[in-house]
Amino acid sequence: MTNTAVKTKEKAKGTQKGDPMLPRPFRVMGVRKELADTFTMELKPENGGAFFFKPGQFNMLYVFGVGEIPISISGDASKTSVLVHTTRSVGKVSSAINALKAGDTVGVRGPFGTDWPVAKEEGMDLLFVAGGVGLAPLRPAIYHAMNNRKKYGVVTVLCGARTPEDMLFMNEVKGWRARLDMEVRLTVDRATDCWKGCTGVVPKLITKGSFDPAKTAAFVCGPEIMMHFTAKALLENGLPPEKLYLSMERNMKCGVGLCGHCQWGADFVCKDGPVYSYDKIASALSIKEL
């Protein structure tokens, strides 16, 4: 019996028409180990075609028979033939994702969610602040800034990690630091033997003079406690709340605003987020266990 009442969606980027819960198979082309528990995989659609997304968006990644979880896209949005995801093993599905090898298949639904406002903030200085694996959802926006360098003013990247061994994309970050048109500063909570850089939590890197509050947009991503103190430091140093952007995380089972798990106040973080400007969420952030 045909479902005449079911109207197909207008073309959604990267998703199958008709059933929002149907994953699209992607082949794993390669896997790179970044840290002890964090791996990056490069994916290509099984049935050909491209994958379009905006920096800051995420996909629901499906491992056959194991489960499906939301993972931010961590690659270059201008390279549409390859989809890149960086995943940290924290549970059953993420560990299964990190056990995939080249030649395996992973299911992709997406892209979902709001993006880092790289277009809206053209002309501004960009300040990227990353805590731990939070650098992965920021990386597409950093790539965008590097690929469109003339559209932005000063570009600064501040990265924090627990120890030097937990610093994500270290070699790549060293390359960014070597560029004359980007400023990169790193810090670790706890130094180990070879570390000669800063120690301390990443908000400590934010001081008066580390950015121009009159023309900066800040993109912040990391554990919620890190974003809380980073936001505090940025606002105390004069950053307007509407120029401060955070990427929020919540439990997601569907990614399309139907399962209800990601609700935060009246928002569905999968649709109304994950990227938010601080002025819109300041009061929600202050309410315990909202």
Added chain:
Amino acid sequence: MHKAQSKTAAVSTGAKVVLDEAGFAQLFKVLAKVGYETIGPRVRDGAVVYEEISSPNDLPIGVSDEQDGGHYRLVKGAPGAYFEYVVGPTSWKKYLFPPRQKLLDVARNGNGFKAETVVENDVPYAFIGVRPCELAAIRIQDKVFGYDPENKSAACADPGYCARRSKVLLVAVNCSRAAKTCFCESMGTGPQAKKDQGYDLLLTEILDKEKHFFVMESGSKRGSMVLDVLPKRKATDEDLRAEENALARARRQISKAMPPDVDKLLKKNLEHPRWEEVAKRCLTCANCTMACPTCFCNTVEEATDLTGDHAERWRLWDSCFSVDFSYIHGGAVRPGAFSRYRQWMTHKLSNWHDQFGTSGCVGCGRCITWCPVGIDITEEAKAIKYTSR
């Protein structure tokens, strides 16, 4: 569909007719003949639940109910009454949005897999005995799942729901009494069904010592086609007066009310001490979310067979009351009972407006009746209102 047998014109929507007991029994036969699976109220395990029925004899005849916070009993009602009880623990969402639904079949294919959407070919349902509050609840879930046949560009969020919903025939019943836990009137959903509430057929049962009949009207083309072939007569003024009296009796019996503007009230009181207070009583058992006809939160689970070659994706009912519901790496966002109760109540009465344009509550009172400790959502709202920040 069934061709009209009488020579008179098809019954237009809104025109009221009267069916006697035999005529009403004929409705069941017509629905079965056309191919509907008829679902309606029947007594099971001491409650009125919605299951398959095939004739008026399956209905809870002469049964009424006594409901209060954490209290539900079936009692003797007027002898011969078909619809004197009001809503029970289950709602029609059990059929339109089943507790367990297979979404996908996935087959291993070399190193890869092939996933397919499950297409359901269910027999269409006819629901007999849909109360006005339940009509409103179905409309609310329609918005949630994106079912909107009037709107060509509406995107259906759940193809399974939309398929089932598009085929269902709704035979609604106006209430002629109210339970202690009903508060439909203050939510604008009852005890009388409104014309635009989406029923195919609507009836009001009239029963007294001398007579037993049903004042019926159609609300749609599909409803008219069914009503056409049933033996009936035109409703007289006396019939309509009897209908009005029945509805007035229901209105008189409604004793609870949700305060108005509760959506704005709750937004201003997210840190009210009442949340901690209700948390001392709330068991976070999730009964309210299961009984509620509009709650839609669900989870998605994968299941494999023993060979590991086939997997299935299932959608299951879930509840914001579980700690697991909000779990992310690092812990649950809402570990406390206070925040989980707040989530349920503010979603239902406030956030739903922002998300879907209406309240999520229809005033059916199930959450009050089926709460083991008798928490009353209207009382909680009032408690916050009278001590609001």
